[in-house]
Amino acid sequence: MDDRAARRTGHSLTIPDALLHSEAMQRACATRNFGEILRLVNRRTGSSYADIAAAIGKMSSSRVGDIIRGTRGVRGQGVIERICDAFGIPGDMLGVPPRDWERGTLPRAASRSGVEPWLGGFSGSGDDEVEALELARRVQASDVGGETLRRLERAFDELATAYPVTAPRELLERVRTHTAYVGHLLDARATLDEHRRLIVVGGWFSLLGATLHIDLEQPGAARARLATALAAARHADHAEIEAWCYETDAWRVLTAGDHAGAAELAARARSVAPEGSSVAIQATAQEGRARARLGEAQATHRAIDSVQRLAASLELNLPPEHHYQYDPTKSLAWTATTLAWLGDAAAERHAREAVARLGPADDLSRWPRRLASANIDLALALLINDRLDEACDVAQRAVLSGRVVPSNHWRALEVVAAAEHRKLPEARHLREAYEHMRAAAISPR
Numbered sequence: 423m424d425d426r427a428a429r430r431t432g433h434s435l436t437i438p439d440a441l442l443h444s445e446a447m448q449r450a451c452a453t454r455n456f457g458e459i460l461r462l463v464n465r466r467t468g469s470s471y472a473d474i475a476a477a478i479g480k481m482s483s484s485r486v487g488d489i490i491r492g493t494r495g496v497r498g499q500g501v502i503e504r505i506c507d508a509f510g511i512p513g514d515m516l517g518v519p520p521r522d523w524e525r526g527t528l529p530r531a532a533s534r535s536g537v538e539p540w541l542g543g544f545s546g547s548g549d550d551e552v553e554a555l556e557l558a559r560r561v562q563a564s565d566v567g568g569e570t571l572r573r574l575e576r577a578f579d580e581l582a583t584a585y586p587v588t589a590p591r592e593l594l595e596r597v598r599t600h601t602a603y604v605g606h607l608l609d610a611r612a613t614l615d616e617h618r619r620l621i622v623v624g625g626w627f628s629l630l631g632a633t634l635h636i637d638l639e640q641p642g643a644a645r646a647r648l649a650t651a652l653a654a655a656r657h658a659d660h661a662e663i664e665a666w667c668y669e670t671d672a673w674r675v676l677t678a679g680d681h682a683g684a685a686e687l688a689a690r691a692r693s694v695a696p697e698g699s700s701v702a703i704q705a706t707a708q709e710g711r712a713r714a715r716l717g718e719a720q721a722t723h724r725a726i727d728s729v730q731r732l733a734a735s736l737e738l739n740l741p742p743e744h745h746y747q748y749d750p751t752k753s754l755a756w757t758a759t760t761l762a763w764l765g766d767a768a769a770e771r772h773a774r775e776a777v778a779r780l781g782p783a784d785d786l787s788r789w790p791r792r793l794a795s796a797n798i799d800l801a802l803a804l805l806i807n808d809r810l811d812e813a814c815d816v817a818q819r820a821v822l823s824g825r826v827v828p829s830n831h832w833r834a835l836e837v838v839a840a841a842e843h844r845k846l847p848e849a850r851h852l853r854e855a856y857e858h859m860r861a862a863a864i865s866p867r
Contacts, residue, residue, distance in 0.1 A: 435477040436510035441466050448646035451515040453653070456496040456505065457489050463509055464490065477508035499609065514598035514631075515646070517605025566612040566620060574604065574623045582630055585745040586790040590827055594634040601627045618658050625654030625663045629670065630745065636674045637827040644674055665695035666746065669705045676712055677829050685712035700748035703732045707756045714763040722764050726757055743790075751779050755796050762802040770807055773800035786823040794825035801837045814841055814848035821855045828863045831856075 441447055441462065450458035463469055471483035471490075478486075478501075488494035496502065503518050505511065513520045577600055581593060604624040612620065628651035635644035648667050655663035668691035676684035691705035710725025733753040742749035755776040761769035777800055780793040797820035804813035817837040820826060826834055838856045841849040 435463070435467070435469060435473065435508055437463060437467060442511065443640075443642040445642060445645065448515075448642045449649060451511065452646040452649045454502075454516060456502075457492050459505065459509075459511075460486055461490045474508070478504050479508070480504070499606065512598070514602050517602060517608070519602045519606065520599065566607055566610050566616045568616070570607070571616060571619045571623065574600065575619075578623055578626045578630070579740065579744065582626075582745045583741050583743050585630070585633075586743055586792055590634045590637045594631060594638070597627055597631045597634065601631060621654050621658045622660055622663070625651045625658065625660065628654065629663060629666055632667075632674075633670055633745070636670070636677065637829050639828040641674065641678070645671075648674075661694050661696055662699060662701055665691045665699075665701040665705060667691075668694070669701060669708055672705070672708045672712065676708075676715065677832065681712050681715040685709050685716065688712060698732075698736070700736065700746060703729055703736060703748045703753070706732065707753070707760070710760050711756070711763065714760045717764075719764060722760060726760060729753055729756065751776065752792075754779065755792055755799070758796060758799040758803070762799045762806070765806055767803070767807055769799065769803035770809075773797075773803050776800075786819065786825075789823045789825045791825045791827060791830075794820045794823045795830060795833070797823075798826070798830070798833050798837060802840075805837065805840050810841070810844065810846055811848065813837065814846060814852050817841075818848075818852050818855050821852070821859050824859070824862075826859060831860060831863070834859070 471486040475481045475483045475486045628647045632644045632647035652667040672684045672687035688705050688709035695702035707729045713721040740747035758772035776796040801813045801817035
């Protein structure tokens with residue numbers, strides 16, 4: 423029995439995880455294609471139209487057939503919520519608030535290293551934040567209103583700024599809650615400008631959610647959220663979000679080993695990115711990293727030179743910790759990563775400087791995730807320069823910090839594998855730390 427089914431005793435039509443996370447279902451939910459959702463349930467679970475109608479409630483089997491054929495649609499949040507409840511679809515996937523059966527389900531764990539608490543469960547405040555937003559909106563006696571939009575925009579900036587130091591599951595739950603609230607407001611009356619701003623902030627939340635799904639190695643959910651963010655960007659004619667969608671997808675496919683695909687997506691991001699923007703720099707850096715994995719030294723160095731030139735003239739309009747604000751420290755860290763992947767000995771100097779800037783070095787519990795990544799880059803660079811003992815020590819500190827998210831485990835594994843290949847005595851302890859980190863990250867998705 424999967425985790426959702428265990429939480430939903432009495433709900434006979436809880437669809438299996440394999441169907442929920444399938445590309446077809448993720449795409450149908452992202453586009454709110456209810457006919458396709460019901461068709462998938464019908465075809466892949468063997469449920470009849472009558473079974474589906476009974477599970478949803480207040481619906482006839484003939485109406486289910488009409489929805490599947492596209493002759494009738496689904497309107498109203500109440501119906502959408504019943505569809506979520508009928509099949510065990512999380513509310514955020516269909517733009518409604520989290521369902522009662524979703525709440526309080528993330529497991530807590532304890533660890534001597536701090537890995538599990540950072541990657542595992544939490545006691546979130548997302549619902550409290552949205553309740554405050556809704557109360558403020560009602561006090562204004564308006565449907566959407568400028569103040570509600572400003573609060574949502576500030577909330578997004580706060581979450582994006584918290585990204586480097588917040589457990590990804592905790593941040594994802596808050597993103598889900600805010601995304602559902604944006605979906606709720608889309609049905610309210612608003613001026614054209616308010617409606618566009620709402621779509622834009624919804625696009626930003628979806629984009630950040632996609633990034634967190636990538637961090638947690640949830641590719642199906644990441645693709646669905648990227649599709650939503652891209653649709654919002656195109657609807658609102660927002661080139662910056664569109665470019666970030668391609669750049670984020672480039673990272674997703676790069677972590678999956680498709681380096682050529684990552685280079686193509688990064689180039690596409692550059693082509694639509696506003697001139698002089700953070701995403702224009704990030705996309706250039708992303709392409710450079712992909713070229714490094716492909717072993718294309720000249721193209722890699724051209725990308726590094728371009729990033730350094732562009733970053734030198736960039737104005738900081740947001741806090742440097744903001745995930746969508748490029749800054750000099752990010753430039754330094756990405757240069758270290760790229761050179762390390764290329765096997766260039768110069769990576770060590772850049773990695774050491776990045777580690778020094780990102781500190782505090784001694785307190786692992788306070789490390790931002792970028793510091794953990796910078797230490798992995800430093801370990802790779804030290805291996806290149808045959809400083810083997812220090813390489814293993816640096817890598818082990820990064821692993822034990824608990825700040826290496828699942829999507830970056832492969833980067834740590836490269837150091838482990840290199841240490842084992844060279845038969846270093848420290849390799850056994852490094853492997854043990856790595857396996858403990860992997861085990862700590864395994865929890866219900």
